[in-house]
Amino acid sequence: MDAINNWMNNSLYKISKILEKDLKTGYHVNSDFNIGLASRGEIYSLLDKMLAVLFPGCYCNEKIPEDEMVFFIEDALREITLKLSKHIRDVLSDESEENNIQKAFEAVSVLIEQLPEIRKALLEDIKTAYNGDPAAKSLDEIVLSYPCIDAIATYRIAHTLYKLEIPVIPRIMSERSHSRTGIDIHPGAQIQPGFFIDHGTGVVIGETCKIGKNVILYQGVTLGALSPFDKKGNPLRGAKRHPDIEDNVIIYANATILGGNTIIGKGSIIGGNCWVTESIPPGTIVYNKNEIKMKNN
Amino acid sequence: MDAINNWMNNSLYKISKILEKDLKTGYHVNSDFNIGLASRGEIYSLLDKMLAVLFPGCYCNEKIPEDEMVFFIEDALREITLKLSKHIRDVLSDESEENNIQKAFEAVSVLIEQLPEIRKALLEDIKTAYNGDPAAKSLDEIVLSYPCIDAIATYRIAHTLYKLEIPVIPRIMSERSHSRTGIDIHPGAQIQPGFFIDHGTGVVIGETCKIGKNVILYQGVTLGALSPFDKKGNPLRGAKRHPDIEDNVIIYANATILGGNTIIGKGSIIGGNCWVTESIPPGTIVYNKNEIKMKNN
Amino acid sequence: MDAINNWMNNSLYKISKILEKDLKTGYHVNSDFNIGLASRGEIYSLLDKMLAVLFPGCYCNEKIPEDEMVFFIEDALREITLKLSKHIRDVLSDESEENNIQKAFEAVSVLIEQLPEIRKALLEDIKTAYNGDPAAKSLDEIVLSYPCIDAIATYRIAHTLYKLEIPVIPRIMSERSHSRTGIDIHPGAQIQPGFFIDHGTGVVIGETCKIGKNVILYQGVTLGALSPFDKKGNPLRGAKRHPDIEDNVIIYANATILGGNTIIGKGSIIGGNCWVTESIPPGTIVYNKNEIKMKNN
Numbered sequence: 078m079d080a081i082n083n084w085m086n087n088s089l090y091k092i093s094k095i096l097e098k099d100l101k102t103g104y105h106v107n108s109d110f111n112i113g114l115a116s117r118g119e120i121y122s123l124l125d126k127m128l129a130v131l132f133p134g135c136y137c138n139e140k141i142p143e144d145e146m147v148f149f150i151e152d153a154l155r156e157i158t159l160k161l162s163k164h165i166r167d168v169l170s171d172e173s174e175e176n177n178i179q180k181a182f183e184a185v186s187v188l189i190e191q192l193p194e195i196r197k198a199l200l201e202d203i204k205t206a207y208n209g210d211p212a213a214k215s216l217d218e219i220v221l222s223y224p225c226i227d228a229i230a231t232y233r234i235a236h237t238l239y240k241l242e243i244p245v246i247p248r249i250m251s252e253r254s255h256s257r258t259g260i261d262i263h264p265g266a267q268i269q270p271g272f273f274i275d276h277g278t279g280v281v282i283g284e285t286c287k288i289g290k291n292v293i294l295y296q297g298v299t300l301g302a303l304s305p306f307d308k309k310g311n312p313l314r315g316a317k318r319h320p321d322i323e324d325n326v327i328i329y330a331n332a333t334i335l336g337g338n339t340i341i342g343k344g345s346i347i348g349g350n351c352w353v354t355e356s357i358p359p360g361t362i363v364y365n366k367n368e369i370k371m372k373n374n
Numbered sequence: 375m376d377a378i379n380n381w382m383n384n385s386l387y388k389i390s391k392i393l394e395k396d397l398k399t400g401y402h403v404n405s406d407f408n409i410g411l412a413s414r415g416e417i418y419s420l421l422d423k424m425l426a427v428l429f430p431g432c433y434c435n436e437k438i439p440e441d442e443m444v445f446f447i448e449d450a451l452r453e454i455t456l457k458l459s460k461h462i463r464d465v466l467s468d469e470s471e472e473n474n475i476q477k478a479f480e481a482v483s484v485l486i487e488q489l490p491e492i493r494k495a496l497l498e499d500i501k502t503a504y505n506g507d508p509a510a511k512s513l514d515e516i517v518l519s520y521p522c523i524d525a526i527a528t529y530r531i532a533h534t535l536y537k538l539e540i541p542v543i544p545r546i547m548s549e550r551s552h553s554r555t556g557i558d559i560h561p562g563a564q565i566q567p568g569f570f571i572d573h574g575t576g577v578v579i580g581e582t583c584k585i586g587k588n589v590i591l592y593q594g595v596t597l598g599a600l601s602p603f604d605k606k607g608n609p610l611r612g613a614k615r616h617p618d619i620e621d622n623v624i625i626y627a628n629a630t631i632l633g634g635n636t637i638i639g640k641g642s643i644i645g646g647n648c649w650v651t652e653s654i655p656p657g658t659i660v661y662n663k664n665e666i667k668m669k670n671n
Numbered sequence: 672m673d674a675i676n677n678w679m680n681n682s683l684y685k686i687s688k689i690l691e692k693d694l695k696t697g698y699h700v701n702s703d704f705n706i707g708l709a710s711r712g713e714i715y716s717l718l719d720k721m722l723a724v725l726f727p728g729c730y731c732n733e734k735i736p737e738d739e740m741v742f743f744i745e746d747a748l749r750e751i752t753l754k755l756s757k758h759i760r761d762v763l764s765d766e767s768e769e770n771n772i773q774k775a776f777e778a779v780s781v782l783i784e785q786l787p788e789i790r791k792a793l794l795e796d797i798k799t800a801y802n803g804d805p806a807a808k809s810l811d812e813i814v815l816s817y818p819c820i821d822a823i824a825t826y827r828i829a830h831t832l833y834k835l836e837i838p839v840i841p842r843i844m845s846e847r848s849h850s851r852t853g854i855d856i857h858p859g860a861q862i863q864p865g866f867f868i869d870h871g872t873g874v875v876i877g878e879t880c881k882i883g884k885n886v887i888l889y890q891g892v893t894l895g896a897l898s899p900f901d902k903k904g905n906p907l908r909g910a911k912r913h914p915d916i917e918d919n920v921i922i923y924a925n926a927t928i929l930g931g932n933t934i935i936g937k938g939s940i941i942g943g944n945c946w947v948t949e950s951i952p953p954g955t956i957v958y959n960k961n962e963i964k965m966k967n968n
Contacts, residue, residue, distance in 0.1 A: 081776050085752060088784065093744040095787045096724060100740065110811050114723075115732040117815075129411075130393060138412040146397065150390040158382060182378050190385065193392045211602050211609040212560060212581045214541060217407050221414075222545040224553065244808060248816040256818065256851050257553050259575070259872045261890075263806060278556045278576045278853070279594070279872045281890055281924070284806045296558075296578050297594065297628075297873070297891065299924045299943070305805050312805040330578070330596045330630055331891075333924055333943050349596070349630050350649050351963050352944050361965045369648050371658045426708075427690060435709040443694065447687040455679060479675050487682065490689045508899050508906040509857060509878045511838060514704050518711075519842040521850065554850050556872070575853045575873045576891070593855075593875055594891065594925075627875070627893045627927055646893070646927050647946050666945050668955045 110245055111167040120246065121253055123161050126153050127234055128227075131196050135220045154189055161185050165238075168245050184241045188234065195233045201270035201290075202229050209273050209293050224258035225274040235264035259296075268292075269324075276330075283319030285337060290324045295349070297331035303354060323359065407542055408464040417543065418550055420458050423450050424531055425524075428493050432517045451486055458482050462535075465542050481538045485531065492530045498567035498587075499526050506570050506590050521555035522571040532561035556593075563616075565589075573627075580616030582634060587621045592646070594628035600651060620656065704839055705761040714840065715847055717755050720747050722824055725790050729814045748783055755779050759832075762839050778835045782828065789827045795864035795884075796823050803867050803887050818852035819868040829858035853890075862886075863918075870924075877913030879931060884918045889943070891925035897948060917953065 128136040130153050133146065141149045165181035166174075203226070206219045213219055220226055231254035235247035247264035255261040259278035262268075266286040274280055276296035282288070286300045302318035317337035326341050328334070329349035334341065341347065342359030351365045425433040427450050430443065438446045462478035500523070503516045510516055517523055528551035532544035544561035552558040556575035559565075563579050568588035571577055576594040579585070583597045599615035614634035623638050625631070626646035631638065638644065639656030648662045722730040724747050727740065735743045759775035760768075797820070800813045807813055814820055825848035829841035841858035849855040853872035856862075860876050865885035868874055873891040876882070880894045896912035911931035920935050922928070923943035928935065935941065936953030945959045 081752075081756075084776075084780055085749060088780070089745050089748045089752070090741075092783060092786065093741050093748060096744050096790065097741045099787060099790060100727065101737070110728075110815065111734055112815065113729060113731050113733055114719075125411075133397065134407075135410065137410050139410055140408055143398070147387075147390050147394045150393050151386050154386045154390060155382060158378075158386070162378075182381075186381055186385070189389060192389065193396060196393065196396060208609060209602060211599070211611045211613070211615065212562070218542050218545055221407065221409065221542055222549045224549060245812050245815055248812060252816045252818060255872070259556050259853050261870050261872065265806070276552075276558050276578045278552070278558065278578070279891055281870045281872070295598075296596065297576055297925070299890065301889075301924060302805070305803060312802060314805045316805070318805065330598060331594070331628060331925060335943070348963075349632070350647070350944070352959060353963065357965070360967055362967070363963050363965050365649060365963055369645075369650065369660050369662055371654070371660050373657055373659070422708075430694065431704075432707060434707050436707055437705055440695070444684075444687050444691040447690050448683050451683045451687060452679060455675075455683070459675075479678075483678055483682070486686060489686065490693060493690065493693060505906060506899060508896070508908045508910070508912065509859070515839050515842060518704065518706065518839055519846045521846065556853050573849075573855050573875045575849070575855065575875070592895075593893065594873055627895060628891070628925060646929070647944070662946060666942075666947065666957050666959055668951070668957050670954055670956070 112164065112245065112249070116164055116167070117249055117253075119160060120164055120249055123157050123164075124231060124234065124250060124253065126157055127192070128230055129153060130157075130192065131199060131230065132220055135217075154192075158182075158185050158189060161188075165243055165246060168243065170244075184238060184243050187241060188237045191237050195230075195237070198233060198270035199226070199230055202226075202272050205271045205273040205291055205293065206275075210275055224260060224277050228254045228258045228260035228262060228274065228277060229268075229272055232262040232264065232266070232268065236266070236268075239264035266319075279331075285317045286319040287321040289322060289326070289343070292322050292325070293327045295328065295330040298328050299333045299335070301333070301335050303336040409461065409542065409546070413461055413464070414546055414550075416457060417461055417546055420454050421528060421531065421547060421550065423454055424489070425527055426450060427454075427489065428496060428527065429517055432514075451489075455479075455482050455486060458485075462540055462543060465540065467541075481535060481540050484538060485534045488534050492527075492534070495530060495567035496523070496527055499523075499569050502568045502570040502588055502590065503572075507572055521557060521574050525551045525555045525557035525559060525571065525574060526565075526569055529559040529561065529563070529565065533563070533565075536561035566621075576628075582614045583616040584618040586619060586623070586640070589619050589622070590624045592625065592627040595625050596630045596632070598630070598632050600633040706758065706839065706843070710758055710761070711843055713754060714758055714843055717751050718825060718828065718844055718847065720751055721786070721828055722821075723747060724786065725793060725824065726814055729811075748786075752776075752779050752783060755782075759837055759840060762837065764838075778832060778837050781835060782831045785831050789824075789831070792827060792864035793820070793824055796820075796866050799865045799867040799885055799887065800869075804869055818854060818871050822848045822852045822854035822856060822868065822871060823862075823866055826856040826858065826860070826862065830860070830862075833858035860913075868892075873925075879911045880913040881915040883916060883920070883937070886916055886919070887921045889922065889924040892922050893927045893929070895927070895929050897930040 130150050133141050162181040162185040166177045169177040171177050203219050207213050235250040239247040251264050260280045262282045263284040265284035266282045268288040269290040271291035274294045279297040281299045283301050300320050305312050307313050320334050320339035322341045323343040325344045328347040332347045332351040334353045336354050340356040345357050345361045348364035351363050427447050430438050459478040459482040463474045466474040468474050500516050504510050528547055532547040536544040548561050557577045559579045560581040562581035563583040565585040566587040571591045573593035578596045580598050597617050602609050604610050617631050617636035619638045620640040622641045625644040629644045629648040631650045633651050637653040642654050642658045645661035648660050724744050727735050756775040756779040760771045763771040765771050797813050801807050825844055829844040833841040845858050854874045856876045857878040859878035860880040862882040863884040868888045870890035875893045877895050894914050899906050901907050914928050914933035916935045917937040919938045922941040926941045926945045928947045930948050934950040939951050939955045942958035945957050
């Protein structure tokens with residue numbers, strides 16, 4: 078026990094000084110944004126609050142009586158306005174604090190004014206899910222137990238902030254949903270209403286994707302970049318890197334569709350495990366005739 | 375700051391009224407089931423309690439002294455009976471409240487009487503895991519750190535309620551485990567004891583699958599439907615849509631096996647990334663001779 | 672209600688006795704390690720504390736003032752030393768309690784002395800991420816919102832304990848990160864600095880993998896074993912079963928690379944969905960020319 082005490086009294090401080098020096102002088106990270114674990118926890122709660130406003134029967138703790146609904150919603154929106162604009166202000170970098178406060182408030186007010194539109198899109202998403210999955214017994218089952226609702230609602234909220242050029246917070250939102258659902262939708266993607274992702278684990282949708290109406294994806298589908306680098310090996314920041322998926326397309330499990338010039342035409346069906354890096358004309362079925370071989374065990 | 379206050383005083387109420395109207399008159403969702411966030415939280419706790427009864431050394435908070443074990447178990451079962459039957463009652467739709475109470479209690483009592491049988495099956499699952507994974511150093515390591523234990527235990531509990539035709543709650547249970555493990559087992563699947571899923575992220579097992587004894591799956595395996603639609607484009611509700619896997623089959627990473635008529639015969643091995651939509655005779659090795667091409671970088 | 676009370680009074684105790692007997696006499700699990708749910712919760716908190724020491728701006732609850740930083744770090748390290756060594760002692764199996772205490776303390780002190788080295792490696796990892804992902808707007812965004820930071824930091828901590836032959840706890844750590852990120856890195860793998868995993872869901876890295884400097888993986892990549900069994904069907908415990916990846920290799924989404932003799936040479940690029948079970952010479956591009964077929968829908 079003496080050795081332990083000696084080590085704690087002598088070594089811990091030395092190691093702490095090394096780490097402190099490294100944080101202060103070295104290649105440090107994460108001092109610009111004032112957005113620690115507590116702030117992220119609050120952003121997560123505000124996302125839950127937005128879901129409760131959109132689907133009170135499912136995302137509130139308790140059932141809200143009908144005649145109290147409008148007050149519940151207004152209270153929730155007021156809390157979201159005040160708290161979310163504070164977090165947004167903390168990630169803005171204008172030198173004038175007043176400008177940051179102004180821009181943060183404008184962003185939150187745009188987001189809140191969009192909520193009825195976002196709800197309308199989500200109802201289209203839920204309808205596509207019900208029509209697309211024979212295992213769904215009711216619309217309510219979808220809202221209560223399908224991971225795509227969490228992922229797509231979070232995406233539609235985060236996308237609104239992304240368009241307003243709010244840094245980091247849209248990505249914090251999308252990663253929270255990625256962690257819970259396995260579905261990784263970059264807030265920059267542009268996705269029309271009527272979108273369904275079944276099961277969803279492993280789905281990746283890149284920053285510059287465009288997805289039309291009534292599109293269905295299954296688990297493991299990647300809509301990604303062909304290569305993140307240009308010919309000189311530098312990252313292709315800002316370029317269109319990810320595919321476009323037109324209306325009424327279905328893409329089965331683990332298909333990989335890559336490239337900023339790739340367009341999957343209206344009404345096409347992409348089979349499972351397909352690897353597509355070129356455009357597909359409308360109304361085409363693409364399938365993967367991968368030869369399997371057999372022998373006796 | 376005035377603009378902010380003005381907006382909050384004027385716009386929030388208007389937006390709240392729009393959302394309220396939409397909830398009351400439009401295509402609303404999720405008013406039938408009285409199963410909000412708090413109820414789902416309690417269902418999750420009850421699942422944990424069942425795991426604690428099945429594996430007290432691992433899923434209890436603290437070690438239970440041996441001579442208190444039977445009291446701990448009885449207390450836990452009593453709590454599960456009372457609370458779970460309340461939640462089940464809330465999702466039943468018989469017009470007579472008394473019938474709902476009766477049916478809910480019967481469902482919980484059947485589930486609790488099945489727990490020793492479920493534990494026996496899980497011990498077979500753990501044995502298969504130990505024999506199937508060279509990285510496992512002990513049985514305890516598997517129960518303490520393998521995600522398949524969470525996924526398969528949850529499945530075996532949810533399946534019991536699914537067979538009793540309890541709506542939504544089995545799916546809420548399976549999605550909780552899907553969120554934590556990346557393994558999506560529909561409660562309707564029929565899975566014999568001795569089942570092991572290694573790593574597991576991305577595994578999808580459909581509602582009408584049947585899986586025999588001592589089957590091993592790796593990450594990313596899909597046992598799914600060929601298409602969710604019939605020839606007229608309507609969802610195939612109720613039909614047998616997913617494959618059967620016979621005893622002693624091994625299916626390697628990211629293989630996709632589809633279709634309600636597909637049977638993988640006893641003792642077969644399906645190689646990684648294989649795409650199988652037809653039956654495979656017993657004792658067959660299936661592998662994917664996908665040609666890779668190489669060039670100098 | 673009488674039926675319910677009768678059943679509770681008569682059946683619950685009987686079922687409890689069956690489960691108790693099964694736990695005491697049957698093929699039980701999980702009595703050796705004293706590491707229940709509460710202990711695992713504390714191990715998770717200690718992991719968070721280590722992340723807070725490594726990246727205080729991101730993983731602390733609140734911003735730490737610069738002149739308090741060294742005290743914050745020292746306090747955190749002291750708490751980690753005391754609590755983690757207690758949990759490690761509980762999983763050690765030497766008959767002498769004193770030896771267990773000694774070994775546990777030595778393990779924690781080695782881990783804490785390694786933290787500056789671990790931080791240096793993580794900074795290389797973050798740099799590779801920034802250079803490898805055009806969607807990353809800043810280094811801070813990566814630390815705040817990329818799942819690979821959680822996965823790789825946890826791996827570097829767990830690997831240090833694995834090398835010191837601490838049972839179970841490294842796997843409990845890696846599974847926690849697997850659950851949150853979908854990235855499953857076995858603590859036994861040997862991974863050089865400058866490692867980046869983009870998106871990450873479904874990535875599996877086996878126990879005996881070796882990975883060089885500046886390697887990039889995408890979602891769904893498996894670095895696994897060809898088969899877990901030897902020719903007699905016994906698990907290959909202890910053998911080298913997983914591939915080696917040399918410096919500056921990029922492996923795209925859903926590629927599967929298997930086998931203990933497989934070496935992917937320096938600077939090679941493995942295309943998405945490729946299936947590789949043999950060594951690849953340095954500087955090679957491997958791609959999967961999987962034929963897709965098309966027909967009109």
